[in-house]
Amino acid sequence: MGLITGLFSFLYHLPQIYKWLLKPYYIASVIMTVAFLLVRKTPGLCEHLATQREDGNSCDFDWRELEILMFLGAIVMMKNRRAITMEQHVGNLFMFSKVANAILFFRLDIRLGIFYLTLCVAFVMTCKPPLYMGPEYIKYFSDKTIDEELQKDSRVTWIVELYANWSSDCHSFAPVFADLSLKYNCPGLRFGKVDIGRYAEVAERYRVSTSPLARQLPSLMLFQEGQELMRRPMVDNKARAVSWTFSEENIIREFNLNELFQKSKKMNKSKALKEEEQNDAQPEEGSDELEPETEITEQPTESKKDQ
Secondary structure, eight states: OHHHHHHHHHHHTHHHHHHHHTSHHHHHHHHHHTHHHHHHHOTTTGGGSOOOOTTOOTTSOOHHHHHHHHHHHHHHHHHHTSOOSHHHHHHHHHHHHHHHHHHHHHHHOHHHHHHHHHHHHHHHHHOOOOOOOSOOOOEEEOTTTHHHHHHHOTTOEEEEEEEOTTOHHHHHHHHHHHHHHHHHOBTTEEEEEEETTTOHHHHHHTTOOOOTTTTOOSEEEEEETTEEEEEESOBOTTSOBOOOOOOHHHHHHHTTHHHHHHHHHHHHHHHHHHHHHHHHHHHHHSOGGGHHHHHHHHHHHHHHHHO
8 A cells, every 4th residue: 555655656746756857967967876887788789898797698698797886775765765755865876876887987997986986086076966946934144144033023933054065965955944944934033144154253253074984964042032042053162963863753842843933833823812902092092083094094004915
């Protein structure tokens, strides 16, 4: 039953998957992922390759190549156990497949290995993963606006992501954070982001390391009244991030988003009721002669909304 459900889900999202895979980054990644397979199986080319098979068939994998491919499959499965989004699953597959291809090409011919490794370096330097461009309710901060916005209204709770454009983990997390902003954003609970790869001062101010070895990207912080209350992932004494899964369920639970959202809705309702009471009380305090003037002043505001 689970297999059938997964198949129907795949078919339902097939147009979106095609649109996603047709981007240059993924086209090039797919070609580099299957490069050794193409070289080993292409007629007219594979006959000239070296092989360790007993039958001398150079157009099929030998036992050592099969071991490397099986080990690749095991590594990808282990890494994907902690993957959250489709981008993370595919990213793990691409990354470890390129490593396996490099090993296979070097084992086959050192010249092919050097050529493939050069292509990988050129790919990393010139081709970046596509940015998330979907709907979101997120305010993007700079080094000059973040403190001002966080302290602007003490009634607003902020959840801020510190990210860097070069981080693949940040790219994978972008759809998750955007989806949370669509579900929980309200006047009393806001979502924000700041690129600490661009604004290094913000990284220093909030003690977030941009080093890939520290694994602190992305970092989520909860702010109330301009003060940081918590962050994930937490950092140990050696400035290394404590392992934490950036799933939607974990974020909702750790940051108490449901509770914060309900509190914010109650605050907004009480604020609206107070404003209504004040508006109802204003005509009673004035004389009847002022009533036509209030009606006239209300019309332009309604016309602006219509525009």
